[in-house]
Amino acid sequence: MATLWIVLCLTLLSPFVVASEYAGSESCQQCHQQAYQDWSTSHHQAAMLKATDESVQGDFNNTSFTYGKITSTFYRKGKEFWVKTDNALGQLEDFKISYTFGVFPLQQYIVDFDDGRKQVLSIIWDSRPASQGGQRWYHLYPEHESLSHGLPAQSAVDFNDPFHWTGTQFNWNTRCASCHSTGLVNKFDVKTNTFNTTWNEINVSCESCHGAGKDHIAWAHSDSQVSPQHFGFKHTISNPALWQYPNTHHRIKYRSSSNNPHQVDVCAHCHSRRQELSQWEPDRSFAEQHIPRLIEAELYYPDGQMLDEVYVYGSFMQSKMHANGVVCSDCHNPHSLALKKPGNQVCSQCHNPDVFDTVAHHHHTNDKASQCVNCHMTETTYMGVDARRDHSFRVPDPLLSHQVGSPDACTSCHTEQTPAWATKKIQAWVADLQKPPQKPEFATTFMAADQGINKDKALLNIANDGGYSAIVRASAALRLSPVQVDNDQQSIADLLNDESWMIRLGTVRSSMQLPVLQRWQLLSAHLDEPVRAVRYEIARALAGLPLYQLTKAQSDQVQMLYKEFITDSEFNSGMPDMQVILGVFSLNQQDTHSAETYFRQALTIAPDYQDALLNLADLYRATGRDDKAGDLLKLAVKEHPNAVDPHYALALWYIRQKSLPDAQVELQKAYEIQPGFRPTTLALALVMEQLNQREKAYKLVSSWLTTYGSDPQLEQLRQRLGD
Template sequence: MQSTQRIFVLLFSVILLASCERNTPVSDNDVSEAPPATNSAVAQPPVNLAKTAIEDEAGKTEPEFVGAEACATCHQVEFDRWRDSHHDLAMQVASDRTVLGDFDNAQVDYFGTTSRFFTKDDRFFVRTDGPDGKLHDYPIAYTFGVHPLQQYLVEFPGGRLQALSLAWDSRDKAQGGQRWFHLNPDEHIRAGDELHWTGLNYNWNFMCADCHSTNLQKGFDLASQTYDTSWSEMDVGCEACHGPGSKHVTWANSSADVPSKEIANRGFPVSYSERKSASWAMDHDNGIARLAAKAETQAELETCAQCHSRRATAFPGAKAGDELLDHFNLSLLDAGLYHADGQIDDEVFVYGSFLQSKMHAAGVTCSNCHDPHSLELRVEGNGVCAQCHMPARFDTAEHHFHPPDSAGSQCVSCHMPAKTYMQVDARRDHSFRIPRPDLSDRLQAPNACTGCHSDKPNQWAADVLEQKFGKPLDPHFGEAIYAGRHGLPGAEGKLMALVADDSQPVIVRATAVSLLPRYLSQQSAQLLQVIAQGDEKLLNLGLAKSLEVAPEQIQAALAIPLLYEGKQVTEALAANALINTPVERLPEQVRARFNDAVSAYLASEKFNSDRPESLSNIAAVHARKENYEQAEAFYRRALSIAPYFTPAYVNLADIYRTTGREKEAEELLAGALTKVSNDAPIQYSLGLSLVRQQRNDEALEHLKQAAQSESTSARFIYVYAIGQHSAGKTSAALETLERGLERFPHDPQILSALVSLNREAGNPEKAEQYQRRLQTSAGIQ
């Protein structure tokens, strides 16, 4: 399961719709019919598919999945390493052999609810609160994971499997383990909450399944709202990494060597053999090994990244060796997931971190450090780093400042600091970074030094490192990312320089691309045009993700080249950004390409229509086509499965506004206030609805609530202040703007309003002061 912080699980952007245009070049047949709001299906356990035969478009039979036992016949050593690995134990049928938790009538109290774990008739049960808030007995169907915690899956109607939020700490007792614990210990999660174990965010079929089983087919049916989820193997078997093995078995059983042109890669879709031939030579000048000659070492990386990355499955069916962006919408270094300097914040599963590293740039890959079958480190402790980093130079107190064999002397303590998720699961940052305490205060990011020496300030650590290694020479990319996130002066120029600097990691540059449309000028627009016409896939993804915030007049110029990018995810995102473009404005060839990409976008959203995000995205397409009944039905469906989902309320209220049903919009938003965890967007939208109804005093109170919320935005503060000014409360409006400027010190709307209102109030000196700040923030000297 992913991190269970109180956040919306947003897998695709859901925009706030302001207007709709006609002539959208999408046929009605491309958009799913509105689904029913309820279902009464009976639970069906996932099916074990011994083999899965697929025919391609030419009618040729694709390779079949044959199972790990078939591999053991010839590959016993590798099979034995894999057996009992975390991949092998990723998911198992609950039994005396697989269940690690205490089911001997163990009890756990959680905010007054007492859950009990017990056995009956040789089965494992939990008595805990269900979706109605009452206690029920639930049989445990499967175990999920093994160490440092084990979760348990319960079958529900409609083919759903739900992961309990009570988990077993499988660490040794000396480490604090061998106990039951709740994944949200500090907040009372009740039935109906978005983080209750019976809800969407603990649903195995969507959240967890495709990375814990082999050849997982989610099998969600939009019409019945049920799952028919299936797999080839319950765990992560050989074919999860090597691809379906039937053609390899055919090759292995052939009496003569089958020509490679008939069966390439010995029957597998991908080969990792070139990595084995790579040779590394130690550079004695700097003590670091380098590839002695060019070699393909990265083939395995994108296969690993299919699961070991923060991403959303956009198009199912990924197999070993497939291009990542043909199937997955990869997260970049986004706020909330990564700190501005690229350090891990939320649980991001390695790949995005590793792409930032000098190890990746040098040709290192996952299996240089980890045995791909057992998953264990190839060498324990500092020995794994000593494969490439000369111990006499780096594994010394002179380098790491700590006594030998102490925690501080371990390479990972400084270069791979860990963060703990799910209460007990410590994950190490795989960006292998040099600690930069000199950046921590400026970028609000942690550092490994004061992470351990918590009694010391960041400046102390920065001084120690500078005294030993000298002052850092180059500016860090985190400064540009931080400026872009927070609208600091010069953000556009810093982001442009970062995008153009091909010595920086490509995921860093892609993140800068995704931020740049917020600050678009003629120069940065030209740079993005170059990116759109280039062939760097991650930069193109970053641009596609941000097209909706680009000015409408240049969206087509940026999006149309991306329709030919060659990666299905990027093309679909680009098509969505163009969906309002009237069809007659597009050349015929582009129109055909666009329609294909829109169809792919809709297919992706339908695949994920078990989530409110995707239902809302489908609704948005209908709304843009002015199919308002269909749009309303999809928004209603989203709210029926996720009553806390704020964007659906706001967007549905906008449809009511567009269709002249302002009173219904008001009623919808008023009812939402008690259902969402973050009500600031609801308060804001409700305030605007009341303004349109000329109930300005009531509107001002709701706008105030939005502006004073902890999760407010600069826009909410600005609109509230303008409302105060319109009500004749100019002094109060100035106070609101000045407090807002403390939170958003470079926001152009707040600064502009302070200029105008101070001039109007007869404060020319203050107006001039804010005018200078506005010009500085805009980069005008």
């Protein structure tokens, strides 16, 4: 292991951009006055600033705010800003505010700790005007459903909760820093559990997107008559629009070519839900530095609309806009971040207003209802007050939205009406169109697959359908059960050869359900995969491979993938989830000692981290220490009472302890949290059967089958219970 780490450090660490290569945003002002002026009043400029009279928006004039059992006080000491609030032990303590974090429609505040951690307060200043309900303190986790963007109301978060402001979820170093500062180097010491994070500029400056500018500045001040490539930068994100009308009707114009698709990659670094693999360098591609999350149940609705805070990229990648070459700067001023034109005019850059900005198209007469975005970009409010629009630019489908539980543009305004009413209206409007808008048919398939229902045939059709976007196809591939694809491994192999790295990524992830030797059969031809994000997943998929069965050349290739995987995972070593990923990787390699070390390190960083508790408990089970697993699982249930997995895992532990009544209690709780999850329903019914509650089990299984459709194993169980 020592040799491995030496090789790792010498050969695989990403080449950090040294601070001396940065010029600083002030150096841009002389030549780029308008761009600098736009940026200087933007949210990027105010992404993070030292706490001063100029930057602080909140009321620190001895203002009190009560949340749960804690009353916090915001006050000043001379020019400094302070808060008295609950610490990690639940006791009131005075903390100095070091930095502001964001500016509008909300502003958060950062506190420095001696171990290098910077923690973000979960009490936030609403910086909207008072007329809009702003100019007040509020808590990020409200006790009122109206502020929870459609999720169930939550009880107050206290110091025992994983989401307390002193915990890892509110740690700036690992959760926020790379997107709110420029030239960030996030140094974490695993041995001491401390940070020494540095940056070149405190906020999102010019060089966050354009890259280090020292060479550009040197060229600009030289007498050279020859312009170097990209004027001294390593790349360019300029993407001038080259448009054409495809037909004589001039209904919509399309980009005839995209000079530089790299612009979207640069924006995606921050405006996406992803795992980082290395220090951010804007000249390198997105997939060489990140692994994006696909359309997954906890993040997106089944039809691809944003559910959790996923930061736009994933929805934009689904859109026809992206497919036709539209990039971020076509709609947004990249320096001020404002829309390039007001209202529907931003859409009219491409969509002929004589056709689309008319009552004949949108069928509404008042200004608000006739705004394109209100029909085609549903809005979700995050963090209490921050309304963000979905960027998949979809056609409203009220019945589908009702079926899969996603936002519906029609009935969100016409609250007194039904989805059937809205659908009838839309069908009447489009009856005269030669080609009605395509609907995202994948939604019901994704929903069923997420409930544990086998939909592999339909998923394969979606994954192979070039009419869908790459992220939709990749998300279909992700849901495949390779063991059950009619034993047709060729279908999986074909997807692994797709030209889209995103589809290959989803397919590699789905292969992890196979035994490792079958994974090898599929993945052995892809050890030279060119995209880093996909290589990362291949390495994880092959972690349990018996290398002694390979040729030396194959073994060497696989071990290089392993080394790169460890490097990329260790980049985020301050995050408990990455420690768990490394632990599972070690466990798959039969290295239980390293696995236990990683899981314990995760719990050192975050003592209540769910995945670490569950994985360490399972490691105890696998190594003959199941008696120690129970306490970990009970702690996981205590800390995460509304999560399915802890209840389910504790129920299985009770079953192993032959305590079926206790197992039934936990399975019932898991079922109530997620009624459609098939494994919970099956386990609960089997436990009921063992406890001679056959009629109750029969009703449970019948209800599931009626609600969620056919399932062979549950059908067989119902038949047995009915005999």
